[in-house]
Amino acid sequence: MREYLEFEQLSEIDDELKLRIKGESDGFAGVADCYVNEKQFQGFCEQLIGFPKKREDIIRFSSGESEQISYFNINLSCADNSGWILVAVKIVSRDTRYPRDEVCSTASFSFKVEPAAFDRFVSGLFRVSVIKNVGSKAVLVNET
Numbered sequence: 407m408r409e410y411l412e413f414e415q416l417s418e419i420d421d422e423l424k425l426r427i428k429g430e431s432d433g434f435a436g437v438a439d440c441y442v443n444e445k446q447f448q449g450f451c452e453q454l455i456g457f458p459k460k461r462e463d464i465i466r467f468s469s470g471e472s473e474q475i476s477y478f479n480i481n482l483s484c485a486d487n488s489g490w491i492l493v494a495v496k497i498v499s500r501d502t503r504y505p506r507d508e509v510c511s512t513a514s515f516s517f518k519v520e521p522a523a524f525d526r527f528v529s530g531l532f533r534v535s536v537i538k539n540v541g542s543k544a545v546l547v548n549e550t
Contacts, residue, residue, distance in 0.1 A: 409517035409548035411480075411495055413531060419542045423447055423470075425534065427478045429495055429515065431548075436497030436513025438476035440469040440499065446533045454528045458484035458491065476500050489521040517548050 411429040416439060418424040423444050428437035450467040459466060465482045476499045485492040494516040501509035518526075522548060530544030 411527075411546045412543060413494060413534050414543045415534045415537075415539050415541065418537075421537065423436055423535070423537060427495075427497055429497065429513075431515035431517040432531075434513050434515040436495075436499060436511065436515075438478060438497050438499035439477050440478055442469045444535065444537055448532075451528065451531045454482070454524075454531065457482065457524070457528075458489065460484070461487065471498075474500065480546050485518050490518050491521065491524050492516060519546055519548050521550050523547060 409431040412427070414428075416424040416426055418441075418464040421444065422441045424439060424441055425447075426437065426439050429435065447467075450465070453465050458465060461484050461486055466480070468479045469477045471477050471479070475547075476497075478498070481494040483492045484490075494514075496512065496514045499511045527544055528544035530542070533539050533542040534544045534547040
């Protein structure tokens with residue numbers, strides 16, 4: 407069983423980041439192309455440095471829930487006293503090719519990762535968070 411979360415920067419012509427988010431855990435999987443505000447996403451990345459600092463720390467980020475476009479929510483929390491991190495994700499993909507039909511797929515899943523894998527993921531997210539780094543990826547994998 408593969409448990410992972412991946413962000414990839416896609417090309418876009420405006421000042422919004424366009425990200426492909428995909429992931430899988432326990433047979434649940436999702437993928438969506440979402441727009442996020444560059445500054446807000448960079449702020450989210452900044453919060454992740456050294457996370458978690460305390461057992462009760464929680465970080466949340468949403469690309470913005472919408473009935474018209476795809477979006478994602480991510481919740482990160484400390485899973486135990488050894489610093490493992492619980493990653494909870496909701497991906498909502500809306501197919502805009504068919505405007506008359508409401509074609510929507512939703513996947514929610516969670517998994518735990520060790521601190522070292524999370525730190526590598528955060529480094530990759532910083533590259534993804536800067537417009538003009540098209541094709542850059544950040545992958546968080548449960549390596550156990």
